Amino acid sequence: MTLRTDLLVIGAGPYAYAAAAFARDNGIGTHMVGCPMSFWREQMPAGMYLRSGPDWHLDASGEHTFEAFFEDRGLRPEDFAPIPIGVFLDHTEWFRERKGLEVDERLVADLAQPNGRFVATMEDGSTITAEKVLAAPGIHHFVNLPAWYADVPEASRAHTSELVSFDELGGARVVIVGGRQSAYEWAALLCDHGVGHVDVVHRHDVPQFAEVSWAFVDEYVDQTMSHRGWWRGLRAEQREAIAGEFWRVGRLTLEPWLVPRIAPEVVTRHPRCAVTGVTAGEQELLLTLSDGETLRADHVVFASGYKADVARVPYLAGVRDRVTVTDGFPDLTAGFETSLPGLYMTGFASTRDFGPFFGFTKGCPSAARIAVTEMLG
Known part of the structure; x- marks a missing residue:
């Protein structure tokens, strides 16, 4: 049996929710x-907090916002600062219900376009045909790992997206590779769960821990809404300056609520260092640092972020030869359309053409509005 639809949205995370809701709002x-919000539910720890506030939401129509969720539930945003991930997930489920979004929890095995229409073959063998497709591939496809990752035994390593339970590491010696929010938040979570010792290794200086405002992003998103292709139209030095601002606020300044949870007697920081060698012994791992120090560890956590590579999205294999790519990113029009007409892509994969803020939930409503408006012609 074949299901037919005008628009097939592949993915069930924030960008997919936003796009599907706005498309339906527009007929x-x-x-x-x-799988609804699966990365957030299964690959983020329950004790995690959001860095953003209730002003970041999913609704391109501006009605069912995060702030509206708080009001509807009789909750005060000031009582949830920072916002626990569980509250955000409650909000996304509320959003889905209010928008009447149904999620088909089957997964796409392959996408093709044999006769002008897209055909998605599902893992159960059934098919869905669609005039247009919006893909919002989750960042789990884009895990970034250093070359020496394979030198660490499988049982002794994990990317932060894989380590969401910490009880088994009680008393263990852990090395975290990376120095941004996830690195220090995972260090805090490990401290919460009685880790023996944590070494945090990163190339840059120790980040600051201070209150920051993300309001600077608003202007850039507004510019993207007002001027088609705004980000790509900037001079290289302008893009670098904005990316540098984003790096300073979002990467080199971390949340102050981490500080009391990072026990100084447990956590040792190794700034301006890199791992240059790994030796796996029978009882422990030995990691050599660029400053000559050797660390002894039971487990290594890679807080090494994500790097776009659409070739790693399995369901795109059937159309990959028709989707042009630059540095792992799909080449997108000002309306989020790929080089394959009718195929759109939002989320992290769009950040080369739309700016770093479109890899965060801040970009959800504007990406949905732009892409759906493009579809409507």
Whole structure:
């Protein structure tokens, strides 16, 4: 049996929710497939907090916002600062219900376009045909790992997206590779769960821990809404300056609520260092640093972020030869359309053409509005 729809949304995370909701709000027959908020539910720890506030939301129509969720539930945003991930997930489920979004929890095995229409073959062998497809591939496809990752035994290593339970590491010696929010938040979570010792190794200086405002992003998103292709139209030095601002606020300045949870007697920082060698012994790991120090560890956590590579999105294999790519990113029009007409892509994979802020939930409503407006012509 073949299901037919005008728009197939592949993915069930924030960007997919936003796009599917706005498409339906605008009369486009829409079918969404994927596991609802699975990365957020399964690959982020329950004790995690958001860096953003309730002003970041999913609704391109501006009605069912995060702030509206708080009001509807009789909650005060000031009582949830920082916002626990569980509250955000409650909000996304509330959003889905209010928008009447149904999620087909089957997964796409392959996408093709044999006769002008897209055909998605599902893992159960059934098919869905669609005039247009919006893919919002999750960042789990884009895990970034250093070359020496394979030198660490499988049982003794994990990317932060894989380490969401910490009880088994009680008393262990852990090395975290990376120095941004996830690195220090995972260090705090390990301290919360009685880790023996944590070494945090990163190339840059020790980040600051201070209150920051993300309001500077608003202007850039507004510019993207007002001027098609705004980000790509900037001179290289302008893009670098904005990316540098984003790096300073979002990467080199971390949340102050981490500080009391990072026990100084447990956590040792190794700034301006890199791992240059790994030796796996029978009882422990030995990691050699660029400053000559050797660390002894039971487990290594890679807080090494993500790097776009659409070739790693398995369901795109059937159309990959028709989607042009630069540095792992799909080449997108000002309306989020790929080089394959009718195929759109939002989320982290769009950040080369739209700016770093479109890899965060801040970009969800504007990406949905831009892409759906493009579809409507």
